[in-house]
Structure formats: C-alpha cells, structure tokens
Amino acid sequence: MENRPPANGQAQPPVLLSVQGLSLEYARRHAFRAKRTETHALRDVSFDLREGETLALVGPSGSGKSSLAKCLVLLETPSTGRILYRGTDILQLPPEARREVRGEMHLIFQDASTALNPRWTVTEIVREPLTIHSKGLSSAESTRLVIEALEQVELGANWHARRPRELSGGQRQRVALARALMLRPKLLILDEALASLDLSAQGQLGNLLLELQQRYAMSYLYVTHDMRMASVLAHHFAVLDGGRIVPRTLPTELIAGTLQPVS
Numbered sequence: 001m002e003n004r005p006p007a008n009g010q011a012q013p014p015v016l017l018s019v020q021g022l023s024l025e026y027a028r029r030h031a032f033r034a035k036r037t038e039t040h041a042l043r044d045v046s047f048d049l050r051e052g053e054t055l056a057l058v059g060p061s062g063s064g065k066s067s068l069a070k071c072l073v074l075l076e077t078p079s080t081g082r083i084l085y086r087g088t089d090i091l092q093l094p095p096e097a098r099r100e101v102r103g104e105m106h107l108i109f110q111d112a113s114t115a116l117n118p119r120w121t122v123t124e125i126v127r128e129p130l131t132i133h134s135k136g137l138s139s140a141e142s143t144r145l146v147i148e149a150l151e152q153v154e155l156g157a158n159w160h161a162r163r164p165r166e167l168s169g170g171q172r173q174r175v176a177l178a179r180a181l182m183l184r185p186k187l188l189i190l191d192e193a194l195a196s197l198d199l200s201a202q203g204q205l206g207n208l209l210l211e212l213q214q215r216y217a218m219s220y221l222y223v224t225h226d227m228r229m230a231s232v233l234a235h236h237f238a239v240l241d242g243g244r245i246v247p248r249t250l251p252t253e254l255i256a257g258t259l260q261p262v263s
C-alpha cells in the first residue's frame with residue numbers, strides 16, 4: 001500500500017475546516033419520569049482538515065462519529081464549540097450564508113437508503129442538487145452532468161430509471177456518491193459510505209475519490225472501521241472514543257507508511 005504525501009507537495013495547504021471544542025448532548029425525556037437523561041455524544045472535539053487532504057475518523061460503535069458528521073453539516077446543533085469553515089464559524093452564520101456554505105459540503109450517510117427519496121428515479125435523485133443550487137443550468141447541460149456522474153460510479157443507462165428499492169445496497173451507495181459529486185463539494189464527509197460495497201467496488205470508488213481529490217482539491221472526512229482503506233485514502237487519522245478524540249497509535253500491521261495523527 002502506498003503512503004500519501006502531503007496534498008500539494010511540501011507546503012502545507014490551507015486549513016479548510018477547523019473544529020474547535022465541539023460538544024454535543026442528546027437529551028431524552030422519559031414518558032413516566034420527570035428526569036431527563038443526556039447522552040454526551042461529543043466532548044470537546046477539536047481537529048483541523050486541510051484543503052485537498054483526507055482525515056480518517058475511526059472509533060468503536062457509538063463513539064460519536066456519525067454525530068460529529070451531522071454537526072458539520074448542521075443537522076445537529078452542538079452545545080459548545082466552533083466549526084470554522086475557511087475561518088468563519090458556520091454556527092454563527094445567518095440562514096442565507098449557511099445555505100451557501102452547505103452547498104460546498106456534502107455528507108453521505110452510513111445507510112444511503114434513508115437519504116434517497118424512495119419515490120424518485122436514480123436520475124431524479126442525482127439531478128436534485130443541481131436543481132436546488134445551480135438554477136441557471138439548461139436542461140441539456142444538467143442531463144449531461146447527471147449521466148457523467150452516474151458513469152463515474154459505474155451505473156449505466158439501464159439503472160437510470162430505477163427507484164431506490166429496486167437497487168442493491170451497494171448500488172444505492174453509488175447513487176448517493178454520484179449525487180454528492182454533482183456540486184463538486186469542497187468537503188465530502190463519507191460516513192461508512194463504502195462499507196456495504198464489495199472489495200472490488202470499494203477499490204474502484206476509492207480510486208475515483210483519489211482522482212477527484214487530485215483534480216478538484218476536495219477534502220474528505222472519511223469515517224470508517226476499515227483501517228486498510230483509511231491508510232490508502234487518508235493523510236491523517238483521528239480516533240474517537242466515548243465522544244473524545246483520544247491519542248492512540250494504530251496497529252502497525254494495518255497501517256502502511258506515514259499516516260499521521262491529526263493535529
């Protein structure tokens with residue numbers, strides 16, 4: 001396995017995302033008890049992610065990985081902390097500016113089927129981000145981009161008119177990836193996004209992610225249990241445990257080369 005050198009040669013690329021002291025609690029109210037219980041999903045989480053680089057986020061089930069991913073795309077609101085995107089705290093932005101920043105980041109969920117509208121065809125699902133964010137595009141141009149994105153994830157024409165329930169789990173993940181790629185996000189968060197694919201499909205999509213990163217300087221937050229894939233794709237890693245980033249070295253037999261702890 002190859003090591004990944006810094007994204008642009010020797011110089012450090014600029015920081016795209018800086019997460020500072022993020023904490024998140026989920027409150028649960030019990031039906032027959034006055035007391036509320038709280039789950040501390042994230043505790044004082046901090047890290048930087050640079051342009052064109054990949055941070056692998058690993059950690060046991062329930063350690064807060066998906067919660068962190070949801071905070072970054074503003075689906076959960078942290079109780080404390082800052083999320084600086086290009087130096088601006090997105091938690092403090094007015095709604096219009098938030099929407100603009102949200103157009104530059106995309107989260108692919110652990111289970112894509114929950115994120116895909118069951119009534120829409122593959123083409124409609126992949127086209128939707130363009131309809132929302134790129135209103136000036138002609139219909140012919142948007143069709144061309146949709147077909148190109150579906151080709152990139154190797155979903156040929158005979159899949160385009162299908163609905164999510166007519167696809168396998170792996171094919172649904174490809175649709176989610178094609179949809180995510182439509183707007184060339186600066187930050188792509190992949191929450192176990194390749195986990196349901198077989199090894200050869202994981203390899204193909206891994207290569208596609210590497211190629212797109214090189215071409216468009218995209219940054220990836222790659223949430224995974226698979227350290228082998230992480231060591232191929234990532235420049236840095238962070239380990240979450242009990243909602244905290246913990247200093248941990250990883251088993252050397254799983255890590256080839258110079259994967260560095262996040263700073």
Ligand SMILES: Nc1ncnc2c1ncn2[C@@H]1O[C@H](COP(=O)(O)OP(=O)(O)OP(=O)(O)O)[C@@H](O)[C@H]1O
Nearest residue numbers: 026039041059060061062063064065066067068110
């Ligand atoms: N909507 C919610 N309401 C209450 N508690 C939640 C909610 N979502 C997650 N949790 C709790 O927060 C903690 C972190 O969950 P999270 O889904 O972020 O973990 P994870 O690291 O993604 O796990 P996995 O590897 O299994 O996907 C867990 O204890 C979980 O039970």
Ligand SMILES: [Mg+2]
Nearest residue numbers: 065066067110
């Ligand atoms: Mg999760």
